[in-house]
Amino acid sequence: MLNWSAQSSRREPSPSRARRRPLRRVMLSAVGATALIGSAAGVTMVPAHAEAPANQGLNPVGPTSFADLVDRVKGAVVSVKVDVVEKSDANGADFGGGLPPGMPPVSPDDPLYHFFKRFGSPMPRHPHKGEALGSGFIISSDGYVVTNNHVVNDATDVKITLQGGKVVPAKIVGVDKKTDLALLKITAPGTYPYVQFSNTMPRVGDWVIAVGNPFGLGGTVTAGIVSARGRDIGSGPYDDYLQIDAPVNRGNSGGPTFNEKGEVVGINTAIYSPSGGSVGIGFAIPSEVAKEVITELKEKGSVSRGYIGVQIQSVTTEIAESLGLKSTEGALVAQVQPNTPAVAAGVESGDVISAVNGVKVENPHELSRKIAALGPNAEVDLTIIRNGADKNIKLKLGKLPDEVQAKAGTVVPEKAAKTALAKFGFSLEPSSDVAGAGKVGAVVTDIDPDGPAAQKGLRQGDVILDIAGKPVVGPADVVKALSDAKKDGRRAVLLRVKTGDNTHFLALSTDAS
Structure with a gap:
Protein backbone atom coordinates (compact mmCIF):
# COMPACT_ATOMS: atom_id res chain seq x y z
CA MET A 1 0.00 0.00 0.00
CA SER A 29 -5.97 6.99 -5.39
CA ALA A 30 -5.44 4.43 -8.13
CA VAL A 31 -4.90 7.24 -10.60
CA GLY A 32 -2.32 8.95 -8.38
CA ALA A 33 -0.47 5.72 -7.75
CA THR A 34 -0.35 4.85 -11.42
CA ALA A 35 0.91 8.29 -12.29
CA LEU A 36 3.91 7.86 -10.04
CA ILE A 37 4.91 4.39 -11.14
CA GLY A 38 7.60 4.68 -13.82
CA SER A 39 8.85 2.14 -16.29
CA ALA A 40 12.42 0.97 -16.47
CA ALA A 41 14.67 3.47 -18.18
CA GLY A 42 15.56 2.64 -21.76
CA VAL A 43 19.01 2.78 -23.36
CA THR A 44 19.61 4.99 -26.38
CA MET A 45 21.86 3.34 -28.93
CA VAL A 46 24.25 5.61 -30.88
CA PRO A 47 25.37 4.47 -34.36
CA ALA A 48 29.05 3.65 -34.53
CA HIS A 49 29.69 6.36 -37.07
CA ALA A 50 27.96 9.12 -35.08
CA GLU A 51 30.11 11.58 -33.22
CA ALA A 52 29.07 12.29 -29.64
CA PRO A 53 28.75 16.00 -28.81
CA ALA A 54 31.63 17.55 -26.93
CA ASN A 55 31.30 17.74 -23.14
CA GLN A 56 30.30 21.35 -22.60
CA GLY A 57 31.56 21.65 -19.05
CA LEU A 58 28.96 19.26 -17.65
CA ASN A 59 29.90 17.03 -14.74
CA PRO A 60 27.55 14.03 -14.77
CA VAL A 61 29.24 12.46 -11.75
CA GLY A 62 28.65 15.39 -9.40
CA PRO A 63 30.90 16.97 -6.79
CA THR A 64 33.82 14.98 -5.47
CA SER A 65 32.70 15.74 -1.92
CA PHE A 66 30.11 17.74 0.00
CA SER A 88 -8.25 10.01 23.42
CA ASP A 89 -9.84 8.86 20.19
CA ALA A 90 -13.42 9.67 19.27
CA ASN A 91 -14.73 6.87 21.47
CA GLY A 92 -12.53 7.79 24.41
CA ALA A 93 -11.16 4.26 24.57
CA ASP A 94 -7.72 2.70 24.52
CA PHE A 95 -7.43 -0.67 22.78
CA GLY A 96 -4.03 -1.38 24.26
CA GLY A 97 -5.62 -3.70 26.80
CA GLY A 98 -6.23 -6.29 24.08
CA LEU A 99 -2.64 -6.36 22.79
CA PRO A 100 -0.59 -9.48 23.43
CA PRO A 101 2.33 -9.05 25.85
CA GLY A 102 5.34 -7.55 24.12
CA MET A 103 3.31 -6.40 21.12
CA PRO A 104 4.79 -3.18 19.66
CA PRO A 105 2.60 -0.11 19.17
CA VAL A 106 0.07 -0.61 16.37
CA SER A 107 -0.72 2.20 13.94
CA PRO A 108 -4.32 2.73 12.75
CA ASP A 109 -2.99 2.04 9.27
CA ASP A 110 -1.93 -1.45 10.29
CA PRO A 111 -4.51 -4.22 9.66
CA LEU A 112 -3.75 -5.53 13.15
CA TYR A 113 -5.06 -2.29 14.62
CA HIS A 114 -8.55 -3.01 13.34
CA PHE A 115 -8.30 -6.59 14.60
CA PHE A 116 -7.42 -5.49 18.13
CA LYS A 117 -9.94 -2.67 17.99
CA ARG A 118 -12.62 -5.25 17.33
CA PHE A 119 -11.44 -8.13 19.50
CA GLY A 120 -9.20 -6.44 22.07
CA SER A 121 -10.35 -5.20 25.43
CA PRO A 122 -11.12 -1.48 25.28
CA MET A 123 -9.99 0.42 28.33
CA PRO A 124 -11.00 3.90 29.45
CA ARG A 125 -8.17 6.31 28.95
CA HIS A 126 -7.17 9.77 29.98
CA SER A 304 -3.10 36.42 6.75
CA ARG A 305 -4.20 35.41 3.27
CA GLY A 306 -6.47 36.92 0.68
CA TYR A 307 -9.93 35.41 0.30
CA ILE A 308 -12.57 35.54 -2.41
CA GLY A 309 -15.14 33.19 -0.92
CA VAL A 310 -15.64 30.48 -3.53
CA GLN A 311 -15.17 26.76 -3.90
CA ILE A 312 -13.25 26.04 -7.08
CA GLN A 313 -12.33 23.01 -9.14
CA SER A 314 -10.46 22.07 -12.29
CA VAL A 315 -11.97 22.46 -15.74
CA THR A 316 -11.96 19.01 -17.30
CA THR A 317 -12.22 18.42 -21.03
CA GLU A 318 -15.86 17.41 -20.71
CA ILE A 319 -16.71 20.40 -18.52
CA ALA A 320 -14.99 22.70 -21.02
CA GLU A 321 -17.08 21.20 -23.81
CA SER A 322 -20.26 21.59 -21.76
CA LEU A 323 -19.51 25.28 -21.16
CA GLY A 324 -18.33 25.93 -24.69
CA LEU A 325 -14.78 26.73 -23.61
CA LYS A 326 -11.80 26.49 -25.92
CA SER A 327 -9.42 25.10 -23.27
CA THR A 328 -9.29 23.62 -19.79
CA GLU A 329 -7.37 26.56 -18.31
CA GLY A 330 -8.73 28.48 -15.35
CA ALA A 331 -10.68 27.62 -12.20
CA LEU A 332 -14.37 26.73 -12.22
CA VAL A 333 -16.48 28.26 -9.45
CA ALA A 334 -18.45 25.37 -7.97
CA GLN A 335 -20.01 27.31 -5.08
CA VAL A 336 -20.14 30.93 -3.96
CA GLN A 337 -20.14 31.21 -0.20
CA PRO A 338 -22.54 33.62 1.51
CA ASN A 339 -21.42 36.97 2.93
CA THR A 340 -18.10 36.96 1.05
CA PRO A 341 -16.34 39.31 -1.39
CA ALA A 342 -17.42 37.01 -4.23
CA VAL A 343 -21.10 37.57 -3.46
CA ALA A 344 -20.64 41.32 -3.20
CA ALA A 345 -18.81 41.45 -6.54
CA GLY A 346 -21.35 39.31 -8.38
CA VAL A 347 -19.33 36.14 -8.94
CA GLU A 348 -21.64 33.25 -9.79
CA SER A 349 -21.52 29.49 -9.65
CA GLY A 350 -20.44 28.22 -13.07
CA ASP A 351 -18.09 31.14 -13.75
CA VAL A 352 -14.58 30.24 -14.83
CA ILE A 353 -11.90 32.52 -13.36
CA SER A 354 -9.31 32.84 -16.12
CA ALA A 355 -7.05 35.69 -14.94
CA VAL A 356 -6.13 37.74 -11.88
CA ASN A 357 -5.00 41.34 -12.49
CA GLY A 358 -4.48 40.45 -16.13
CA VAL A 359 -2.25 37.44 -15.39
CA LYS A 360 -3.59 34.15 -16.75
CA VAL A 361 -4.67 31.46 -14.29
CA GLU A 362 -3.79 27.91 -15.33
CA ASN A 363 -5.63 25.92 -12.65
CA PRO A 364 -7.35 26.14 -9.23
CA HIS A 365 -4.11 25.71 -7.27
CA GLU A 366 -2.53 28.63 -9.08
CA LEU A 367 -5.59 30.78 -8.38
CA SER A 368 -5.48 29.86 -4.68
CA ARG A 369 -1.82 30.81 -4.41
CA LYS A 370 -2.26 34.08 -6.29
CA ILE A 371 -5.20 35.24 -4.18
CA ALA A 372 -3.60 34.15 -0.91
CA ALA A 373 -0.37 36.00 -1.73
CA LEU A 374 -2.19 39.28 -2.46
CA GLY A 375 -3.45 39.39 1.12
CA PRO A 376 -6.59 40.80 2.75
CA ASN A 377 -8.03 44.12 1.52
CA ALA A 378 -6.19 43.98 -1.81
CA GLU A 379 -8.11 45.34 -4.81
CA VAL A 380 -8.28 42.66 -7.49
CA ASP A 381 -9.42 42.53 -11.11
CA LEU A 382 -10.82 39.11 -11.99
CA THR A 383 -11.36 38.00 -15.55
CA ILE A 384 -14.15 35.43 -15.72
CA ILE A 385 -15.81 33.49 -18.50
CA ARG A 386 -19.59 33.44 -18.19
CA ASN A 387 -21.88 32.00 -20.86
CA GLY A 388 -18.95 31.83 -23.23
CA ALA A 389 -18.01 35.52 -22.93
CA ASP A 390 -15.24 37.27 -21.00
CA LYS A 391 -16.27 39.58 -18.16
CA ASN A 392 -14.18 41.70 -15.78
CA ILE A 393 -15.08 41.90 -12.09
CA LYS A 394 -13.45 44.10 -9.48
CA LEU A 395 -13.48 43.06 -5.84
CA LYS A 396 -11.75 43.68 -2.54
CA LEU A 397 -10.29 40.57 -0.96
CA GLY A 398 -11.30 39.47 2.50
CA LYS A 399 -9.26 37.56 5.06
CA LEU A 400 -9.16 33.79 4.70
CA PRO A 401 -10.85 32.19 7.74
CA ASP A 402 -9.14 29.30 9.50
CA GLU A 403 -11.86 26.89 8.37
CA VAL A 404 -14.12 27.46 5.39
CA GLN A 405 -17.18 25.36 4.68
CA ALA A 406 -19.43 26.08 1.75
CA LYS A 407 -23.14 25.63 2.19
CA ALA A 408 -25.47 24.71 -0.62
CA GLY A 409 -27.85 27.39 -1.87
CA THR A 410 -31.57 27.28 -1.36
CA VAL A 411 -33.80 25.86 -4.04
CA VAL A 412 -37.58 25.68 -3.84
CA PRO A 413 -38.46 22.10 -2.90
CA GLU A 414 -41.03 20.07 -4.76
CA LYS A 415 -42.06 16.50 -4.11
CA ALA A 416 -41.89 14.32 -7.14
CA ALA A 417 -42.25 10.69 -7.84
CA LYS A 418 -39.11 8.59 -7.90
CA THR A 419 -37.41 8.79 -11.28
CA ALA A 420 -35.31 5.93 -12.47
CA LEU A 421 -32.42 6.76 -14.79
CA ALA A 422 -31.44 3.17 -15.38
CA LYS A 423 -29.56 3.72 -18.63
CA PHE A 424 -27.27 6.22 -16.88
CA GLY A 425 -26.79 3.83 -13.97
CA PHE A 426 -28.42 5.77 -11.12
CA SER A 427 -31.74 6.52 -9.45
CA LEU A 428 -32.99 9.76 -7.89
CA GLU A 429 -35.52 10.87 -5.31
CA PRO A 430 -36.42 14.39 -4.15
CA SER A 431 -34.24 15.41 -1.23
CA SER A 432 -37.35 16.08 0.84
CA ASP A 433 -38.29 12.41 0.54
CA VAL A 434 -34.99 11.18 1.98
CA ALA A 435 -34.41 11.44 5.71
CA GLY A 436 -31.44 13.64 6.54
CA ALA A 437 -30.95 14.87 2.96
CA GLY A 438 -32.54 18.27 3.45
CA LYS A 439 -35.00 19.87 1.06
CA VAL A 440 -32.75 20.88 -1.84
CA GLY A 441 -32.31 19.14 -5.17
CA ALA A 442 -32.48 15.44 -5.91
CA VAL A 443 -30.60 12.71 -4.06
CA VAL A 444 -28.76 9.83 -5.70
CA THR A 445 -30.38 6.89 -3.92
CA ASP A 446 -28.83 4.08 -5.93
CA ILE A 447 -25.99 3.85 -8.40
CA ASP A 448 -24.40 1.20 -10.57
CA PRO A 449 -20.65 1.33 -9.79
CA ASP A 450 -19.93 0.36 -13.39
CA GLY A 451 -22.47 2.72 -14.94
CA PRO A 452 -21.81 5.95 -16.89
CA ALA A 453 -22.72 8.24 -13.96
CA ALA A 454 -20.41 6.48 -11.50
CA GLN A 455 -17.57 6.63 -14.00
CA LYS A 456 -17.97 10.40 -14.13
CA GLY A 457 -17.76 10.70 -10.35
CA LEU A 458 -21.37 10.61 -9.16
CA ARG A 459 -21.81 8.75 -5.87
CA GLN A 460 -24.70 7.40 -3.82
CA GLY A 461 -25.88 10.12 -1.42
CA ASP A 462 -24.80 12.99 -3.69
CA VAL A 463 -27.36 15.78 -4.13
CA ILE A 464 -27.77 17.19 -7.64
CA LEU A 465 -28.38 20.94 -7.17
CA ASP A 466 -28.24 22.27 -10.74
CA ILE A 467 -28.16 20.82 -14.22
CA ALA A 468 -27.26 22.81 -17.34
CA GLY A 469 -27.27 25.95 -15.17
CA LYS A 470 -30.83 25.46 -13.93
CA PRO A 471 -31.83 24.55 -10.35
CA VAL A 472 -33.07 21.04 -9.71
CA VAL A 473 -36.37 20.84 -7.85
CA GLY A 474 -36.93 17.15 -8.44
CA PRO A 475 -35.70 14.17 -10.42
CA ALA A 476 -37.84 15.17 -13.43
CA ASP A 477 -35.64 18.23 -13.95
CA VAL A 478 -32.59 16.02 -14.39
CA VAL A 479 -34.35 13.75 -16.86
CA LYS A 480 -35.63 16.73 -18.91
CA ALA A 481 -32.25 18.50 -18.99
CA LEU A 482 -30.46 15.38 -20.25
CA SER A 483 -33.11 14.88 -22.92
CA ASP A 484 -33.04 18.53 -24.05
CA ALA A 485 -29.24 18.58 -24.21
CA LYS A 486 -29.21 15.49 -26.41
CA LYS A 487 -31.83 17.01 -28.75
CA ASP A 488 -29.65 20.14 -29.04
CA GLY A 489 -26.70 18.02 -30.10
CA ARG A 490 -24.72 18.50 -26.91
CA ARG A 491 -22.57 15.52 -25.94
CA ALA A 492 -22.49 16.33 -22.20
CA VAL A 493 -24.44 18.30 -19.63
CA LEU A 494 -23.01 19.98 -16.54
CA LEU A 495 -24.25 18.97 -13.08
CA ARG A 496 -23.57 20.88 -9.88
CA VAL A 497 -23.37 18.28 -7.14
CA LYS A 498 -23.18 18.52 -3.35
CA THR A 499 -21.14 15.82 -1.60
CA GLY A 500 -21.19 16.27 2.17
CA ASP A 501 -20.31 19.92 2.78
CA ASN A 502 -18.52 20.33 -0.56
CA THR A 503 -19.97 21.35 -3.90
CA HIS A 504 -18.43 20.55 -7.29
CA PHE A 505 -19.25 20.17 -10.97
CA LEU A 506 -19.17 17.07 -13.12
CA ALA A 507 -20.08 16.50 -16.75
CA LEU A 508 -22.46 13.66 -17.56
CA SER A 509 -22.60 12.38 -21.11
CA THR A 510 -26.01 12.67 -22.76
CA ASP A 511 -25.33 9.39 -24.55
CA ALA A 512 -25.56 6.61 -21.96
CA SER A 513 -24.56 3.85 -24.35
Missing part, protein backbone atom coordinates in the same frame (compact mmCIF):
# COMPACT_ATOMS: atom_id res chain seq x y z
CA LEU A 2 1.47 3.35 -1.01
CA ASN A 3 1.20 6.43 1.17
CA TRP A 4 2.32 9.93 1.79
CA SER A 5 4.13 10.15 5.09
CA ALA A 6 5.00 13.30 7.02
CA GLN A 7 8.49 12.78 8.30
CA SER A 8 8.47 13.53 11.99
CA SER A 9 9.30 10.72 14.39
CA ARG A 10 7.47 9.73 17.57
CA ARG A 11 8.75 7.56 20.38
CA GLU A 12 5.54 5.96 21.52
CA PRO A 13 5.69 3.13 24.03
CA SER A 14 1.93 2.52 24.05
CA PRO A 15 -0.57 1.50 21.39
CA SER A 16 -2.67 4.55 22.12
CA ARG A 17 0.22 6.82 21.29
CA ALA A 18 0.91 4.94 18.15
CA ARG A 19 -2.67 5.42 17.14
CA ARG A 20 -2.80 9.05 18.07
CA ARG A 21 0.32 10.15 16.34
CA PRO A 22 1.04 7.86 13.43
CA LEU A 23 2.96 9.41 10.60
CA ARG A 24 0.42 11.43 8.65
CA ARG A 25 -0.66 9.39 5.67
CA VAL A 26 -2.83 10.29 2.76
CA MET A 27 -3.79 7.21 0.76
CA LEU A 28 -3.18 7.55 -2.95
CA ALA A 67 32.31 17.79 3.10
CA ASP A 68 33.21 21.50 2.97
CA LEU A 69 29.59 22.44 2.45
CA VAL A 70 28.45 20.26 5.35
CA ASP A 71 31.09 21.80 7.62
CA ARG A 72 29.69 25.26 6.85
CA VAL A 73 26.03 24.49 7.50
CA LYS A 74 25.84 21.67 10.03
CA GLY A 75 26.05 23.94 13.07
CA ALA A 76 22.74 25.56 12.12
CA VAL A 77 20.81 22.29 11.79
CA VAL A 78 19.11 21.17 15.00
CA SER A 79 16.96 18.39 16.40
CA VAL A 80 13.53 19.35 17.72
CA LYS A 81 12.06 17.41 20.64
CA VAL A 82 8.48 18.10 21.61
CA ASP A 83 6.34 16.95 24.54
CA VAL A 84 2.67 16.63 23.65
CA VAL A 85 -0.49 15.62 25.46
CA GLU A 86 -1.95 12.56 23.77
CA LYS A 87 -5.71 12.80 23.40
CA PRO A 127 -4.92 12.27 28.21
CA HIS A 128 -1.28 11.43 28.75
CA LYS A 129 2.08 12.60 27.52
CA GLY A 130 3.81 11.65 24.30
CA GLU A 131 6.94 12.77 22.50
CA ALA A 132 7.72 13.89 18.96
CA LEU A 133 11.09 14.20 17.29
CA GLY A 134 11.85 16.23 14.20
CA SER A 135 14.41 18.52 12.64
CA GLY A 136 14.86 22.24 12.14
CA PHE A 137 17.39 24.91 11.27
CA ILE A 138 18.44 28.25 12.74
CA ILE A 139 17.88 31.32 10.51
CA SER A 140 19.25 34.10 12.72
CA SER A 141 22.05 34.63 15.22
CA ASP A 142 19.53 35.26 18.01
CA GLY A 143 18.06 31.78 17.65
CA TYR A 144 14.97 31.73 15.42
CA VAL A 145 14.36 28.17 14.22
CA VAL A 146 12.26 26.93 11.28
CA THR A 147 10.55 23.52 11.37
CA ASN A 148 7.26 21.88 10.32
CA ASN A 149 3.95 22.58 11.98
CA HIS A 150 3.23 18.87 12.32
CA VAL A 151 6.43 18.47 14.37
CA VAL A 152 5.29 20.93 17.05
CA ASN A 153 1.53 20.44 16.78
CA ASP A 154 -0.11 20.17 20.23
CA ALA A 155 3.24 20.82 21.93
CA THR A 156 3.37 21.52 25.65
CA ASP A 157 7.16 21.84 25.77
CA VAL A 158 9.81 22.31 23.07
CA LYS A 159 13.54 21.66 23.35
CA ILE A 160 16.26 22.12 20.74
CA THR A 161 19.35 19.91 20.55
CA LEU A 162 22.23 21.84 19.00
CA GLN A 163 25.20 20.47 17.12
CA GLY A 164 27.41 18.91 19.78
CA GLY A 165 24.51 17.76 21.94
CA LYS A 166 23.65 20.84 23.99
CA VAL A 167 19.92 21.04 24.75
CA VAL A 168 18.24 24.45 25.00
CA PRO A 169 14.59 25.44 25.59
CA ALA A 170 12.50 27.05 22.87
CA LYS A 171 9.06 28.58 22.43
CA ILE A 172 6.64 28.53 19.49
CA VAL A 173 6.42 31.94 17.85
CA GLY A 174 3.78 30.97 15.29
CA VAL A 175 2.53 28.16 13.07
CA ASP A 176 0.87 27.95 9.66
CA LYS A 177 -1.06 24.72 9.15
CA LYS A 178 -1.82 25.42 5.49
CA THR A 179 1.85 25.29 4.49
CA ASP A 180 2.94 23.06 7.42
CA LEU A 181 5.50 25.58 8.67
CA ALA A 182 6.37 26.70 12.19
CA LEU A 183 8.74 29.27 13.65
CA LEU A 184 10.40 28.68 17.03
CA LYS A 185 12.67 30.88 19.17
CA ILE A 186 15.45 29.56 21.37
CA THR A 187 14.91 31.21 24.75
CA ALA A 188 18.41 30.58 26.11
CA PRO A 189 20.62 33.65 25.54
CA GLY A 190 23.49 33.27 23.12
CA THR A 191 24.73 33.78 19.58
CA TYR A 192 23.93 30.90 17.26
CA PRO A 193 25.24 29.80 13.86
CA TYR A 194 22.60 30.23 11.18
CA VAL A 195 21.87 29.69 7.51
CA GLN A 196 19.92 31.71 4.96
CA PHE A 197 17.18 31.02 2.44
CA SER A 198 18.17 31.01 -1.19
CA ASN A 199 16.91 33.88 -3.35
CA THR A 200 16.77 31.70 -6.44
CA MET A 201 14.87 28.50 -7.05
CA PRO A 202 16.87 25.40 -7.98
CA ARG A 203 16.49 23.86 -11.40
CA VAL A 204 15.45 20.29 -11.97
CA GLY A 205 18.69 18.32 -11.96
CA ASP A 206 20.55 20.57 -9.50
CA TRP A 207 22.43 18.88 -6.68
CA VAL A 208 20.99 19.24 -3.16
CA ILE A 209 21.80 17.86 0.27
CA ALA A 210 19.35 17.17 3.11
CA VAL A 211 20.45 17.43 6.73
CA GLY A 212 18.31 16.27 9.62
CA ASN A 213 17.46 13.93 12.45
CA PRO A 214 16.13 10.70 10.89
CA PHE A 215 14.89 8.15 13.43
CA GLY A 216 16.34 10.37 16.19
CA LEU A 217 19.92 9.62 15.11
CA GLY A 218 21.01 13.26 15.04
CA GLY A 219 22.82 15.15 12.30
CA THR A 220 22.61 12.98 9.19
CA VAL A 221 23.49 14.14 5.67
CA THR A 222 22.11 12.73 2.41
CA ALA A 223 22.61 13.96 -1.15
CA GLY A 224 20.64 13.85 -4.38
CA ILE A 225 19.14 16.09 -7.03
CA VAL A 226 15.97 18.10 -7.54
CA SER A 227 13.74 15.63 -9.38
CA ALA A 228 10.80 17.95 -10.10
CA ARG A 229 9.19 21.24 -9.12
CA GLY A 230 5.64 22.38 -8.46
CA ARG A 231 4.43 19.06 -7.10
CA ASP A 232 0.87 18.91 -5.75
CA ILE A 233 0.55 15.97 -3.35
CA GLY A 234 -2.94 16.81 -2.16
CA SER A 235 -1.93 17.96 1.31
CA GLY A 236 -3.39 21.45 1.02
CA PRO A 237 -4.52 24.28 -1.25
CA TYR A 238 -1.02 25.76 -1.56
CA ASP A 239 0.95 22.65 -2.51
CA ASP A 240 3.97 23.65 -4.58
CA TYR A 241 6.62 21.17 -3.45
CA LEU A 242 10.12 20.46 -4.65
CA GLN A 243 10.59 16.76 -5.29
CA ILE A 244 14.06 15.54 -4.32
CA ASP A 245 15.73 12.13 -4.35
CA ALA A 246 18.07 12.82 -1.43
CA PRO A 247 16.89 10.18 1.08
CA VAL A 248 14.77 11.55 3.94
CA ASN A 249 13.07 9.45 6.62
CA ARG A 250 11.08 9.72 9.82
CA GLY A 251 12.50 12.55 11.88
CA ASN A 252 13.73 14.54 8.86
CA SER A 253 10.59 16.69 8.99
CA GLY A 254 11.46 20.36 9.27
CA GLY A 255 15.07 19.85 8.25
CA PRO A 256 16.67 21.90 5.46
CA THR A 257 17.54 21.04 1.89
CA PHE A 258 20.63 22.97 0.77
CA ASN A 259 21.95 23.91 -2.63
CA GLU A 260 25.66 23.73 -3.43
CA LYS A 261 26.15 27.25 -2.04
CA GLY A 262 24.89 26.23 1.40
CA GLU A 263 21.62 28.12 1.00
CA VAL A 264 18.29 26.63 2.05
CA VAL A 265 16.14 25.86 -0.99
CA GLY A 266 13.53 23.75 0.79
CA ILE A 267 12.17 22.37 4.06
CA ASN A 268 11.75 18.58 4.08
CA THR A 269 8.16 17.66 4.82
CA ALA A 270 6.90 14.38 3.35
CA ILE A 271 7.88 11.29 1.39
CA TYR A 272 6.17 8.98 -1.06
CA SER A 273 6.64 5.51 0.32
CA PRO A 274 5.13 2.02 0.36
CA SER A 275 6.68 1.25 3.74
CA GLY A 276 7.24 4.51 5.64
CA GLY A 277 10.94 4.54 4.72
CA SER A 278 12.70 6.41 1.95
CA VAL A 279 12.40 5.13 -1.59
CA GLY A 280 14.05 8.19 -3.08
CA ILE A 281 10.97 10.41 -3.50
CA GLY A 282 10.82 13.23 -0.97
CA PHE A 283 9.03 16.57 -0.90
CA ALA A 284 10.28 19.90 0.40
CA ILE A 285 8.50 23.24 0.84
CA PRO A 286 10.35 25.64 -1.50
CA SER A 287 12.21 28.57 0.01
CA GLU A 288 10.18 31.13 -1.96
CA VAL A 289 7.05 29.96 -0.11
CA ALA A 290 8.77 29.53 3.25
CA LYS A 291 10.37 32.99 3.29
CA GLU A 292 7.03 34.80 3.01
CA VAL A 293 5.35 32.63 5.63
CA ILE A 294 8.23 32.78 8.11
CA THR A 295 8.44 36.57 7.78
CA GLU A 296 4.76 36.91 8.69
CA LEU A 297 5.06 34.45 11.57
CA LYS A 298 7.98 36.42 12.97
CA GLU A 299 6.20 39.76 12.64
CA LYS A 300 2.64 38.79 13.57
CA GLY A 301 2.67 35.19 14.83
CA SER A 302 0.20 34.14 12.13
CA VAL A 303 -0.34 34.34 8.37
